[in-house]
Amino acid sequence: MPKLAKRMKKLVETRPNEALPLSEAVTALKKFDGTRFDQSVEVSMRLGVDPTQADQIIRGSIVLPHGIGKEQRIVVFAKGPMAEAAKEAGADEVGDEDLAKKIQGGWTDFDVCIAAT
Secondary structure (H helix, E strand, O other): OOOOOHHHHHHHHHOOOOOOOHHHHHHHHHHOOOOOOOOOOOOOOOOOOOOOOHHHOOOOOOOOOOOOOOOOOEEEEOOOHHHHHHHHHOOOEEEOHHHHHHHHOOOOOOOEEEEOO
8 A cells, every 4th residue: 555645644544434415515525725736535325227238328428617727729721711710719729821831840839630621
């Protein structure tokens, strides 16, 4: 077992050991101090389904209400009226051949790249 820091030992001692209803679990989570790293929460649910039956297989994903907390940096390859529309829509960088040269030069400070014609 890895060695725990003082702060982690304190959190382990104060956390509830039993399963909690959702409202109580959220209240308990909010009591923990903030940290300098991204925290995670594991949620387990008993759904009462038989996963061997094809019509009862559970798959899904959720969209968090505030995203993942990271701003997406978007670049758009466009010219003319499409470039203006991209700027109005909130693109961080808009360009054509000049943007391509910038990226070929090694600039990769963006998350999403869109090409508009």
